[in-house]
Amino acid sequence: MGRVAGPPIGGRRIHGLVVSAGQGAPHPGWVNQAIRVQGLRKCYGDRKVLAGVDLHVDWGECVALLGPNGAGKSTTIEILEGYRRRDGGAVEVCGADPATAGSRWRAQLGIVLQDSRPSDELTVTELLRQFASYYPEPRSPGEVIEMVGLTPHAAQRAKRLSGGQQRRLDVALGLIGRPRLIFLDEPTTGFDPEARRQFWDLIRSLRGDGTTVLLTTHYLDEAAALADRVIVLAAGRVVADTAPAELGGRHLAAATVTWTEHGAPQRETTETPAALIAALSARLGGEVPDLGVHRRSLEDAYLELVGAAA
Amino acid sequence: MTAGTSRAPARSPAHAPSASSPLWRATRARIGDELRMFWREPAAVGFTLLFPIILLVLFGSMFSGAVAGTSVSYSQVYVAGIVGSALMSVGFMSLAIGITVEREAGMLKRLAGTPMPKAAYFLGKIGRVLILGVIEVVLLCAIGVVMFDLRLPTEPGRWITFLWVFGLGSAAATLLGLAVGGMISSAKAAPAILNVPFVVLQFISGVFVPDRMLPDSLQTISAAFPLRWICKGLRSVFLPDSFLTAEASGSWQHGTMAAMLIGWCVIGALLATRTFRWVGRER
Numbered sequence: 001m002g003r004v005a006g007p008p009i010g011g012r013r014i015h016g017l018v019v020s021a022g023q024g025a026p027h028p029g030w031v032n033q034a035i036r037v038q039g040l041r042k043c044y045g046d047r048k049v050l051a052g053v054d055l056h057v058d059w060g061e062c063v064a065l066l067g068p069n070g071a072g073k074s075t076t077i078e079i080l081e082g083y084r085r086r087d088g089g090a091v092e093v094c095g096a097d098p099a100t101a102g103s104r105w106r107a108q109l110g111i112v113l114q115d116s117r118p119s120d121e122l123t124v125t126e127l128l129r130q131f132a133s134y135y136p137e138p139r140s141p142g143e144v145i146e147m148v149g150l151t152p153h154a155a156q157r158a159k160r161l162s163g164g165q166q167r168r169l170d171v172a173l174g175l176i177g178r179p180r181l182i183f184l185d186e187p188t189t190g191f192d193p194e195a196r197r198q199f200w201d202l203i204r205s206l207r208g209d210g211t212t213v214l215l216t217t218h219y220l221d222e223a224a225a226l227a228d229r230v231i232v233l234a235a236g237r238v239v240a241d242t243a244p245a246e247l248g249g250r251h252l253a254a255a256t257v258t259w260t261e262h263g264a265p266q267r268e269t270t271e272t273p274a275a276l277i278a279a280l281s282a283r284l285g286g287e288v289p290d291l292g293v294h295r296r297s298l299e300d301a302y303l304e305l306v307g308a309a310a
Numbered sequence: 311m312t313a314g315t316s317r318a319p320a321r322s323p324a325h326a327p328s329a330s331s332p333l334w335r336a337t338r339a340r341i342g343d344e345l346r347m348f349w350r351e352p353a354a355v356g357f358t359l360l361f362p363i364i365l366l367v368l369f370g371s372m373f374s375g376a377v378a379g380t381s382v383s384y385s386q387v388y389v390a391g392i393v394g395s396a397l398m399s400v401g402f403m404s405l406a407i408g409i410t411v412e413r414e415a416g417m418l419k420r421l422a423g424t425p426m427p428k429a430a431y432f433l434g435k436i437g438r439v440l441i442l443g444v445i446e447v448v449l450l451c452a453i454g455v456v457m458f459d460l461r462l463p464t465e466p467g468r469w470i471t472f473l474w475v476f477g478l479g480s481a482a483a484t485l486l487g488l489a490v491g492g493m494i495s496s497a498k499a500a501p502a503i504l505n506v507p508f509v510v511l512q513f514i515s516g517v518f519v520p521d522r523m524l525p526d527s528l529q530t531i532s533a534a535f536p537l538r539w540i541c542k543g544l545r546s547v548f549l550p551d552s553f554l555t556a557e558a559s560g561s562w563q564h565g566t567m568a569a570m571l572i573g574w575c576v577i578g579a580l581l582a583t584r585t586f587r588w589v590g591r592e593r
Contacts, residue, residue, distance in 0.1 A: 083419065122347060130343050131424060133336055135425060
């Protein structure tokens, strides 16, 4: 009901997509895209926050939007959600312009805002029941409560929940409408490590159902664990758009192999670490003491990109 | 966060789209939750519902003599006046403050991100005001009857007057509450900003002090605002016509009253549609 063409679940993992997204002519495959943004610009007064952002998200994809504070992540996402007006550029979300789209368009979205914790007199179940009444095809409150792990707190008033629990309720409110596309703006802030892992499992299971996800996060391990693609924003522009493993070309960079030999730590940088390890193993007779293979971390690559743009 | 449940691809019949319209479904949910939230907030219940009752008992007991030249006691005049100010409190004050709190907590932004028809939110507020208003009128009148010999009118004409005064008065208060709630951006400042004019208006609009005892200049000012007309309308319902000798113009002025209240409804509606913001100011 009310669903347009189903998301093309096959072939959603697009590795190494180049930065050229949206430059010039529209993508040939744009009908497969949940989000399309070209030349997006936004100013607050004299301050230019977005200076021509191009990006897209395919149906069924999970994309992480990264960038330092003030890079324009939340502004971008709130323009996509229809909360803020853009000053220029083209934006299409679920086939409509968020600036003019109506409630049938909203029924396809799930929105988890940054830093808005429900602190209500209503209970978890009551809030979810209320929000379910706004959607044509909602999930049941009980189902969503279980998905986010709030079952023991279902009858508690929202304002009595802990910070992390309120954030889970936030996520639950984003899921209640059975969205095709969900926006998660720093969803795991305030989660303990276990809750974060559980949240990752939840996102993976949503992906399994074909839900498209756009999330912002400051945790690079989160982006690496969840996203098919990371888009890095810095100073209002996209400075990278690629698979997490390939950010900053780190998959091409040489690896550093470390081990211990003659009682001293050794290191060697090589393009062919497997060959080196095989040679070491032969030389040292089997196991190589303290063997390690290191590549540039996602964090290294990210900091380099963001630093260069600043 | 168990993952398994979300995998069920089938839509169970229980979640099939219901035949009722989205607006009706959402409005029903909003009215129910508005009332639920109200009753769960002791401070709101105390200030909005109990405070007028305390005032009535207090003022009614302190000043129980007859208003000069009439057979009506001051306490009966207070019943009409305090019902009027309670309607303003339920419609205007509680609504405006509640909206600023909801905006600051991000609830309005969250609602604006759902397909909820915007009208459902406003209908929910109106439903809340009407239901709480009726409860308040019943409580105050009961106290008037039991403690202060208030006689409820028997003529149907007076009840018809009550219906339109209550309806238009609540509507004006609600629309102004929505408008002002839209304009004030800080939830902390809202009670302070609103209480000053509200208390002043109560004193010059015949809630505590009969019209005739006020200087002309203050009567002219209060005649511009809805509270005076709501109170006068309620006096015309609950007090005998013999009380007219104590009324400012010597008549109930129903025509002017209806025109003023409708005028304030229009002003409130125009302001509300222009000032209401779902999201706090942009950075």
